[in-house]
Amino acid sequence: MPIITYQGKTYECSSEESLVDGMNRQGANISYGCRGGLCQACMVKAVKGTPPAAAQAGIKPSLQKKGYFLACLCNPESDIEIALPDRRDEFSPATITTIDHLNPSVLRLMTTRPDGFNYRPGQFVNFIRAADGLSRSYSLASIPDDDRLEFHIRLLPGGRMSGWLASELKPGDELLLSDAMGDCCYRDSYGDQPLLLAGTGTGLAPLYGILRDALSRGHTGQIRLLHGGLSGGDLYLDHDLRDLAAAHANLTYIPCVLNGDTPSGGVSGPINSHLGRQLAGGENWIAFLCGDSGIVEAMRSSCISSGLDESAIHSDAFG
Incomplete structure (x- = not known):
């Protein structure tokens, strides 16, 4: 061997x-x-x-x-x-500007945008810890018009990277970032087509970038965004998304919880069980599905069962 x-x-x-x-x-x-x-x-x-x-x-x-x-x-x-x-061959240094909690289990981290760093909203990068090469992938929640990069970090019990980010790093410290990767992104050709954006947990991060990218490009078709969590406390951008929907007539925000009281204007139960209703009676839907791999696969199956073609589905499944 x-x-x-x-x-x-x-x-x-x-x-x-x-x-x-x-x-x-x-x-x-x-x-x-x-x-x-x-x-x-x-x-x-x-x-x-x-x-x-x-x-x-x-x-x-x-x-x-x-x-x-x-x-x-x-x-x-x-x-x-x-x-x-x-790492000098491979990655770009970015300076942390903001670290705050969006809820007890989600950290928002913002960094400077390295010189020459290009990306499309919905892509992801690898964070690298220079001391030992530890690497983890995180989706971009920002859009290129922003003056910073934004990430939503799920804090995992015993998580080596998320624990380090939460407990040791502070504004002014540097992170190493890979080039942006992935193809779960908005296209200009989608301008008048209906968009379904669905995700759970920090699967909202790439969806938030995709949503803002579509709106900034003047998307005219309807957009429906479903964000799911175990309970209302997991819907960490609820107020921001409600404000965004109020400002855009073609955007509908639908909060979804698995347990507990149904949010105002929202639904209860597994998020995949609600996708068929959103897709009913429409044509030419484009779907963006993000979150843990098992949930993304369940949402994909629901979309296909509702008549959506595989080619119309973009996904970012977290490992």
């Missing part, structure tokens, strides 16, 4: 499993996210040897030339020595 050398240790990895799975099974602790080659959280650098071409899919050509590849897409074919990425 191919021998992988990493931080002075060697690991045997079968060509029948990915490098990230094979090494982590042996205690290497390589960072990863989606395991599908999209988030690039598992990017490593070949110091000796050549990674398979398939493992460099989606990586910038400049980094490919330097030996970078994705451990989740790499089924090793020969011996190779790898190292953690050189």
Whole structure:
């Protein structure tokens, strides 16, 4: 079997499993996210040897030339020595300007926009902790017209990244950011089509960017936004979204809770159970679905059952 050398240790990895799975099974602790080659959280650098071409899919050509590849897409074919990425090759520094709580479990973090940093609302970036290379993906809630980048961070019990962000960082500190990634974004061609935006928890972050992007571009079709939470306290931008809906005649905001009292103008029960009603009687709907992967899949199934074509569905499923 191919021998992988990493931080002075060697690991045997079968060509029948990915490098990230094979090494982590042996205690290497390589960072990863989606395991599908999209988030690039598992990017490593070949110091000796050549990674398979398939493992460099989606990586910038400049980094490919330097030996970078994705451990989740790499089924090793020969011996190779790898190292953690050189963050100066890969990421941009951003300065934290604001950290506040939107509710007890959601942190809003705002940073400066690095020079040359381009993105489309609804995309996501990787945060990198320079000290140890810890990486996590977070969606952008801002739009390019803003003078800052905005993120909504779910605080997970024992979460290594979210705990660090909440307890140790402060305005003036720096974060390393990857390039923006993902394709869950508004298109100008959607200008007069009805849009369904649905998400739970911090799945609202990319939807908030997509919504504001559509409105700023003069979208004329109707827009329906459903934000779901376990209870009313999880609807962390409820007042802002109500104000936004009041200012735009084509926007309907529908809060959704799984438990507790039904919010004013909202609904109760699983969010996916309400999508068919929103799509009924309309044509040419475009759907944006964001949140935990299981909920996104349930919402996708509901949309397809209601007659929506797969090509009309954009999603950002959190791993």
